[in-house]
Each structure stands twice: as structure tokens, then as C-alpha cells.
Amino acid sequence: AQKVTQAQTEISVVEKEDVTLDCVYETRDTTYYLFWYKQPPSGELVFLIRRNSFDEQNEISGRYSWNFQKSTSSFNFTITASQVVDSAVYFCALSEGAGNNRKLIWGLGTSLAVNP
Amino acid sequence: DSGVTQTPKHLITATGQRVTLRCSPRSGDLSVYWYQQSLDQGLQFLIQYYNGEERAKGNILERFSAQQFPDLHSELNLSSLELGDSALYFCASGRQGAGEQYFGPGTRLTVT
Numbered sequence: 093a094q095k096v097t098q099a100q101t102e103i104s105v106v107e108k109e110d111v112t113l114d115c116v117y118e119t120r121d122t123t124y125y126l127f128w129y130k131q132p133p134s135g136e137l138v139f140l141i142r143r144n145s146f147d148e149q150n151e152i153s154g155r156y157s158w159n160f161q162k163s164t165s166s167f168n169f170t171i172t173a174s175q176v177v178d179s180a181v182y183f184c185a186l187s188e189g190a191g192n193n194r195k196l197i198w199g200l201g202t203s204l205a206v207n208p
Numbered sequence: 209d210s211g212v213t214q215t216p217k218h219l220i221t222a223t224g225q226r227v228t229l230r231c232s233p234r235s236g237d238l239s240v241y242w243y244q245q246s247l248d249q250g251l252q253f254l255i256q257y258y259n260g261e262e263r264a265k266g267n268i269l270e271r272f273s274a275q276q277f278p279d280l281h282s283e284l285n286l287s288s289l290e291l292g293d294s295a296l297y298f299c300a301s302g303r304q305g306a307g308e309q310y311f312g313p314g315t316r317l318t319v320t
Contacts, residue, residue: 131312138210195241195253195264196241196263198251198253
């Protein structure tokens with residue numbers, strides 16, 4: 093069955109530390125998509141990145157980087173030089189289905205607290 | 209701002225009542241998704257509509273129903289409400305294929 097596991101429930105760091113959020117997934121599909129979303133204290137869900145199963149290149153966007161490893165079914169997210177504004181719950185999700193019939197399977201989220 | 213709008217922002221109602229949550233997708237998006245987020249269950253996919261047709265169904269209770277109208281806005285109807293239905297309900301919209309989903313601000317439902 094499709095499943096997303098975020099083993100870290102809560103992480104607390106001090107500002108400027110680097111932090112990695114882990115995501116491990118299970119799927120039988122050969123084509124699938126992985127996502128990261130951020131949910132700040134205000135409650136909205138903000139899209140961060142999408143990665144398809146054929147593209148194992150790592151991606152960097154400013155202080156954010158993502159490491160996709162198909163061999164270990166992992167899609168980890170690293171924040172470099174964390175800031176207080178990074179405090180949020182971060183969700184990893186897996187897209188299952190085909191064509192226009194897709195739904196996201198979500199991990200339970202990792203709550204990140206960045207302290208000044 | 210994702211471009212997805214949801215109303216109302218907050219809703220407080222009593223057990224046994226019925227409520228309707230409304231969602232307008234981003235311009236150009238044909239797919240609408242509904243999710244429920246509660247403390248004990250996390251984010252749960254409820255249902256997806258694509259251009260007016262139901263396309264995927266998740267853990268949606270029989271007391272809940274949804275539809276997508278010709279102008280693409282969607283409504284989620286929750287009836288015979290129970291205390292356990294208290295949650296944050298999100299609507300998301302997206303384009304074709306496996307594109308990312310953009311979420312509205314959510315409707316916080318409190319059942320007393």
C-alpha cells in the first residue's frame with residue numbers, strides 16, 4: 093500500500109543551524125510524484141516542491157534543498173542556516189493515481205521549531 | 209496567496225446540524241480536492257472532482273457529500289454533524305496530470 097512516513101515528529105533547532113527533515117515512502121507505482129508542503133502557524137498549506145520518479149537530481153532553491161534517492165525510497169528536505177520564519181509543520185506527500193485522477197497520500201508531518 | 213478561496217473561514221455549529229463549505233479554484237484549474245485535517249488523523253484526502261465529475265474518493269463518510277458546479281466552484285456538504293467532525297477542511301485545486309495542488313486557507317469547523 094502507498095504510504096509516507098515522516099519519522100521525526102518534532103525538531104527543535106537554534107537559528108542558523110542546518111536541519112534535515114526525513115521522508116520515506118512506499119509505492120507500487122513506477123511513475124509517481126513526491127511533494128513537500130509547509131504549514132506555518134497561520135494554517136495555510138504552502139506548496140514547496142514537486143519531484144517525479146524519473147528525476148533523481150537533487151534540487152536547491154535558496155536555503156532549501158531536496159535529496160531524492162529512489163534506491164532508499166527517500167525524499168529528504170534540508171534547510172540551511174535556518175531562520176525563525178522557517179518554524180512550521182512540514183509535510184511530505186506522495187501522489188498516486190493516473191492522469192487526472194490523483195490524490196495525495198500524506199505523512200503525518202514534522203513540526204520544526206527554530207529558536208532565536 | 210494561492211488563488212484558491214474558501215468560505216467561510218470559521219464555522220461553529222451544533223451536533224446533528226448540516227453545513228456547506230464552499231471553494232473556488234484557481235483560474236484555469238479544473239480539479240478540486242477536499243481534505244480534512246484533524247489532530248488525531250492528520251491530513252486525509254476526502255474526494256476529487258475534475259471538470260464537474262467525481263474522479264477519486266478517499267476516506268469520505270457517507271454523511272458527507274460534494275459536488276463541482278459548471279463554473280468549477282465546489283461545495284462540501286457535511287450533515288448529521290458529530291463532535292468528531294471538528295477539523296480544518298481544506299480545498300485544493302490543480303491542473304492536469306500530476307501537477308502540484310494549491311491549497312485554500314481552509315475552513316475551521318467546530319461542532320459543539
